[in-house]
Amino acid sequence: MVLRKSGLAAAVILACSPAAFAGDLQINGFMNITAGMLSTEDIELDGYDDGVSFDNGSLVGLQLSKQVNDTTSATVQLISRGSQAYETEASWAYITYAASENTDIRVGRLRTPIFYYSDFLEVGYAFNWVRPPSTVYRLDSLSSISGVDFTHRFSAGGMDGSVQAYAGRYGGDLALGDDIYSIELRRAMGLVLNMSAGDFGARVSYHQAGLSIDANPAAAALVAANPTLTGVVPVRALDQLAAAGAQAGEADAFTADEDKSAFYQASVSYDNGSTSAIAEWTALKHDTALLNDDSGYLVSVAQRFSDYTVHLTYTANEDDLKSGNVGVVQGLAEAKENSVILGVRYDYDSGTAFKFDIQQHDEELVNGAEGESGTLYTVGMSLVF
Amino acid sequence: MKLFKTISRIAIAASLLIGAAVHAEVAVIVSASNGNGALDQDTISRIFLGKTSNFPDGSQAIPVDQTEGSASREAFNDKVLGKSSSQLKAYWSRLIFTGKGTPPKESGSDADIKALVAKNPNLVGYVDSSAVDGSVKVVYKF
Numbered sequence: 001m002v003l004r005k006s007g008l009a010a011a012v013i014l015a016c017s018p019a020a021f022a023g024d025l026q027i028n029g030f031m032n033i034t035a036g037m038l039s040t041e042d043i044e045l046d047g048y049d050d051g052v053s054f055d056n057g058s059l060v061g062l063q064l065s066k067q068v069n070d071t072t073s074a075t076v077q078l079i080s081r082g083s084q085a086y087e088t089e090a091s092w093a094y095i096t097y098a099a100s101e102n103t104d105i106r107v108g109r110l111r112t113p114i115f116y117y118s119d120f121l122e123v124g125y126a127f128n129w130v131r132p133p134s135t136v137y138r139l140d141s142l143s144s145i146s147g148v149d150f151t152h153r154f155s156a157g158g159m160d161g162s163v164q165a166y167a168g169r170y171g172g173d174l175a176l177g178d179d180i181y182s183i184e185l186r187r188a189m190g191l192v193l194n195m196s197a198g199d200f201g202a203r204v205s206y207h208q209a210g211l212s213i214d215a216n217p218a219a220a221a222l223v224a225a226n227p228t229l230t231g232v233v234p235v236r237a238l239d240q241l242a243a244a245g246a247q248a249g250e251a252d253a254f255t256a257d258e259d260k261s262a263f264y265q266a267s268v269s270y271d272n273g274s275t276s277a278i279a280e281w282t283a284l285k286h287d288t289a290l291l292n293d294d295s296g297y298l299v300s301v302a303q304r305f306s307d308y309t310v311h312l313t314y315t316a317n318e319d320d321l322k323s324g325n326v327g328v329v330q331g332l333a334e335a336k337e338n339s340v341i342l343g344v345r346y347d348y349d350s351g352t353a354f355k356f357d358i359q360q361h362d363e364e365l366v367n368g369a370e371g372e373s374g375t376l377y378t379v380g381m382s383l384v385f
Numbered sequence: 386m387k388l389f390k391t392i393s394r395i396a397i398a399a400s401l402l403i404g405a406a407v408h409a410e411v412a413v414i415v416s417a418s419n420g421n422g423a424l425d426q427d428t429i430s431r432i433f434l435g436k437t438s439n440f441p442d443g444s445q446a447i448p449v450d451q452t453e454g455s456a457s458r459e460a461f462n463d464k465v466l467g468k469s470s471s472q473l474k475a476y477w478s479r480l481i482f483t484g485k486g487t488p489p490k491e492s493g494s495d496a497d498i499k500a501l502v503a504k505n506p507n508l509v510g511y512v513d514s515s516a517v518d519g520s521v522k523v524v525y526k527f
Contacts, residue, residue, distance in 0.1 A: 119483035160436040347471040384478045
């Protein structure tokens with residue numbers, strides 16, 4: 001949020017510099033218009049309800065990039081999201097220094113490269129779904145960090161690869177359900193290895209950070225002791241969970257003060273031009289008990305018929321509870337879910353795609369109790385320019 | 386007479402088609418001063434998709450594209466890269482918005498590409514075979 005103004009300022013500088021007219025200012029953009037509705041209000045998915053909603057996944061992004069000299073360039077990506085009333089923010093703003101032909105160093109606000117699709121998560125044109133399934137793509141709030149990264153590209157035999165390492169920090173809001181938490185990730189770092197050979201690709205990555213969350217069990221305890229304060233003193237889900245932990249004699253486990261969190265990711269992909277497939281597996285491990293460990297994966301296949309691409313995906317996510325009393329309390333927030341997604345993408349021209357997805361979603365467990373199932377219908381138009 | 390006219394029309398159309406097919410041969414070219422011999426399709430594809438930035442001899446390789454819509458470009462995308470123009474757009478949109486790559490620069494038609502490539506041993510481009518002369522070296526044909 002702090003970066004919002006400086007990002008715009010940088011964009012203005014970029015746009016107004018005289019060289020902008022010399023043709024070396026690169027402008028690229030993307031846009032998604034998304035509409036969706038759920039068959040039932042018994043489930044919660046991607047912020048949709050049983051009325052048609054247009055704003056959720058809709059966004060416009062503009063990237064301005066300028067080569068400053070032979071080795072240095074500046075890039076700003078401005079995004080207005082429908083889910084945030086189309087307020088413009090700088091998702092990225094960084095300087096790239098080409099240390100060598102195959103090595104780049106970037107400094108600034110970067111996208112955290114946690115998933116296979118992270119780098120282009122909001123560029124709908126780059127993938128077949130209306131949006132990647134949230135059973136796996138579940139850390140939206142943590143998609144940017146301020147820091148530095150290093151990318152080295154290499155070729156060996158018939159294989160091409162890259163290794164990316166980053167370090168930085170993030171401070172801001174984390175939305176979980178209907179609640180907002182103030183969180184901080186310190187000493188965030190990660191390593192990504194990408195390989196491709198012919199039609200095959202593979203990616204593995206590891207990420208970790210010291211996580212702090214402003215959970216406030218005292219608020220929950222206060223309201224529990226004084227029911228008249230219900231609604232007067234705000235109590236969020238994690239405040240309640242932390243209070244329950246304290247009651248069980250495990251108060252320390254249910255705090256997050258620079259507690260280590262780790263994220264593991266592995267994916268394999270295949271694309272021969274007409275048939276493509278991807279499988280991606282991810283897991284989160286937290287030292288704090290406030291957030292449940294979980295693992296999520298997806299398997300997706302797609303077949304192209306001229307301008308049409310039909311795709312089918314199975315995806316699932318399951319919490320993993322800690323042992324003993326702590327795990328019993330965590331069970332209050334336990335979740336398990338799976339989805340089957342059938343979709344079609346139509347490439348209208350080179351730069352415009354229309355998409356339609358049907359997602360059958362089954363909430364096997366919600367807050368430790370059996371959940372419901374329902375269907376999400378989404379349509380989308382994606383542009384790049 | 387009418388039948389004869391029709392037949393002659395078909396013959397003309399057929400000869401035009403055959404002529405077009407002969408002229409449609411596309412050559413991948415580097416400067417005459419470039420040290421590399423023939424390149425295989427996989428190497429060319431990797432260079433044009435930004436997966437590698439080196440020729441087999443280790444020198445820097447910079448690909449240049451023809452302007453969108455040219456017949457040579459359509460043929461190159463289809464036969465060498467094996468991708469439709471919308472698939473290529475999707476491929477590059479994965480890289481552009483991450484700062485991890487930019488598509489080859491659109492640099493004009495056969496004559497423009499040949500002139501650029503002839504001058505710079507790091508460039509690699511493709512032109513209609515008929516445009517090839519001694520200033521450039523053909524490393525692949527299709």
